[in-house]
Amino acid sequence: MTALTSVPKRRRRSIIARVGWPRFLQEIGMLAPAVVLMTAFLITPFLLSFWTAMTNQPLVPRPTPVRFVGLNNFLRILSDDLFWTSLWNVTRFTLWVLPVQCGLAFVTALILNQKIPFRNVFRGMFFLPAITSMVVVCVIWGTLFQYPTGPLNHIVVSLSGGHIQPIDWLGDPNWAMVSIVLLSAWQAYGFQMIIYLAGMQGIPDELYDAARIDGAGAWGRFWHVTMPGLRPTHVFVLVITTIQAFKLYTQVAILTQGGPKSSTETVVHYMVRAGFEEQKLGYASAVSVILFLIVLVIALVQRRLMRRFDV
């Protein structure tokens, strides 16, 4: 686990002997608020759900007793085809949305980092989707996706000269996930864009000046200064986007409710259905534990891989 992070190794010596009490207390004091709050509002509820996952606890109290059921919930989940479908769906979603969303974010960030005219106007404009709440985004895209006469179908049909028939974007099991990917990338790329922008700002001007003196062109500067300078940002964006993608829920809940034919069922949606609609909190908690473990492993593997390729 320690290989994940880049905290430099130090010789083992009591911290207090090394830095003294005042400094030690200050550090504790600065770290404590975050640690305490996360413990109270993230770790504790999550640990509670580990326990709940091993019971048959309903969402709200019932006359029947709550029982310890061991791993029963987990076994049921793993033998439910719909769970595997939902896992496959979020994997699919992640693989598609990663290049689209991060690519768009990276390109726009690169452009906005140049001295183009009206840069501030574009910065505001490109970020508009990201500040739009998902409910509103779904209202807009729900109408864009209308079948057979929505604006998007108009564009598809007229661009293809009538060769392509209108597509039932959200109603066709083959297209529904594609539509969710399009909408999600559109809404969320601003998030990654802004992280890239911050990353680009973090690259010292001297490096660019030096590269210029060495005779590097725009392409050379991009390849030898910008890209290496953004390495930590790339890792960060990749990991964060993957995690977010696996947690896909809101847009699916509003637009397709997991359908048609379970083609957009996601793990979190599956969990919410079990927990809130069917009132099986124990079962839903078990789903969240499984999701947690899967995504954690993926995130760790990603970081390790990135490290191996670059160091």
Add this chain to the structure above:
Amino acid sequence: MGNRLLSTLVATTALMALATAADAKTVVRMMHQGDPGWVALYGKVAERFEAANPDVDIELIYAPHDAYNEKFSSAVMSKQLPDIIELDAPFLANYVWSGYLKPIKSYIDQDLLDDMTASNVAQGTYPIDKDLYAIGLTDSSVVLYGNKKYLEKIGARIPKSVDDAWTRAEFEDYLAKLAKVDGVKWPIDTFRGYGIKTEWVTYAYQPILNSFGCDLIDRTTWTATGTLDSQPCVDALTMMQTWVKNGWVVPMSSGTNQFYADGEPAALAWGGHWFYAEAAAKLKDDVVVMPLPKFGDKSASPDGTWIWAITTQSEHPDIAGKFLSFLLKDKDYRDFAVSQSAYPGLKSFAAQSPLYAEGGPMAVAFEQASKVAVPRPPHPAYPTITSAFMQAVDQIFNGEDAQKALTAAAEKIDEDIADNDGYPPFDGN
């Protein structure tokens, strides 16, 4: 600097938290959902009640429709159930069984209780003790709307009452004919546009199962296997699957306005009573209201809507009941309900609603309710029953084998009942 900023902020938020001042008045809280018009109306009724009862403070808690279940659960869990809640009728059995609701009779004015229609009483009654737990001004139904122009073109017979409803053969014949009529893009809208995870699916399609002679669950043994996966149910859903396959049904992503949108692309609409207002506003006299078709030996129609109940956590059930009685008699409330083409659940309100009166355009809906309404299963497992059925319908409409999908749904329902030890006393003990 940082410390000062931090401490100021912490102090402000802490003060805000403390600012929940105690009130000397009796506070009665009511949780509800609803469109903006209703929300504004409840506020006004509460003001009028407070004016008449100066020592009472009515506190309204609004929760949006799409998050109402979550809101209700959170209120239960944080032990903050309000005095009065609005609930969807099929969930009543679950709530009463879980111990959230009080029998309501002793708190509501007797004249209102006498005024309730049979189906209103049915939707508020818990089957185990046969006691009344909820009351509403309204009820609901689903009818078959038709576009007169198109129906005349194919020479369809227009049924006038439930007794001469279309048969399955007639209905499917008309669908096939309508599909060929100029201007008709889809013969029928079954409002798939409401989504696949909405109570609409169970509410509006259960009558088809009932009419085929089957049901979501056996209502005496409370097992789904052997009923929901039986041949009549499979036939019913296979029939609907065929309509979808033939392109007869408005697709999910085409909205819910195709019956009256420009060009009137949908000829029939399998729609709720509330749909009448918008349809009639656009199509005027071209709207024909018909009973739901009779697919098998008998007709069936749905019922149940959002109704009011008093919770067991209420400390002032008498005042809560007084307010509910006040609300149900409020003139503005009734007038607004009429303007929304609300379906009457009180006899006196029915008399005020010309729409549903004898000879009124929606009279057939009212007739249906008194003759053939079948409530959704009044069982505590209902949340799972409806969730499983919705999933099956989505699968089947998208090509899955009906037998396979319904078997899976039935198993899921029975598993939930077994997990809860049969929800005693529903298991007969």
Add this chain to the structure above:
Amino acid sequence: MSDLALFSRKPTMSVNGYRVVQSISVFVIALVVISPLFMLFIASLKDDRFQILADMGSFRAFWVDNPTLSNFREVGNFAGELAFGRYLGNSLFILGSTVSLGLVINSMAGFILAWGSLPGRAVILSLIIALYVIPQESIIMPLLIIVSRAGLSDTFTAQILPFVASPLYTFLFYQFFAQLPKELYEAASIDGASIFRTWWSIFMPLSLPALATVSILMGIETWNQYLWPILITQTDYARPISVAIATFFGQDSIYWDRAMAASVLMMIPILVFYLAFQRWFISSFVGSAVKG
């Protein structure tokens, strides 16, 4: 977007294919990004909800014949003018508190993780990544029990405190601070500055891009919170605007006209917030500071 010409000839820049490609891509991206929102804006100016729905099926969605502000007036007056102001005020207060507390707490933690000397920082860092994996939906019920047992139902605190410390933003700060040159830290140590002072007076002023990023991302997240405020608030006292606006997305039929206006209204404050912070990206503070 007719300013394509402006991109082409500037005395100091060499005109080349690169510029052209850049201009075209800016134009195309802007078009794709903006048109759905433009449609939303146009719809909010139409007062017939049936017409809005009908127009959606064609390019009339991008055109309005008789623009009217009546939808905005109706939304503003919903539940009385005062109530709407109250919701807006609540949202702004929650936004301001969450973001300012969040900046302080997460950046302190990120700084200690990057430059502190406490043992076990690596473990904490890994743990923080793991925490980000937890979906909010999965802990919302246990969280609700914790918060309501603490007597915080229907308070602002309940909408602020649980979201102040965030694994994502602590990690973002950690990453940003860790990138800064070691000399900065060493110079501060030699001057005898305490670690708190080093963070506050030396690292924070250099972190405007990171601060802006976190402010904006956290601000959006807070502003658009929906399910949690519904669950935790009972009355208008602390209820944010996102919940009030949900009324217009009703059960039987969506009030498209007012929903669109409400959506536009909902976006304006956060847009202003974003514009205020995004200026912090403009020049590279890090570069200029290190030179000295």
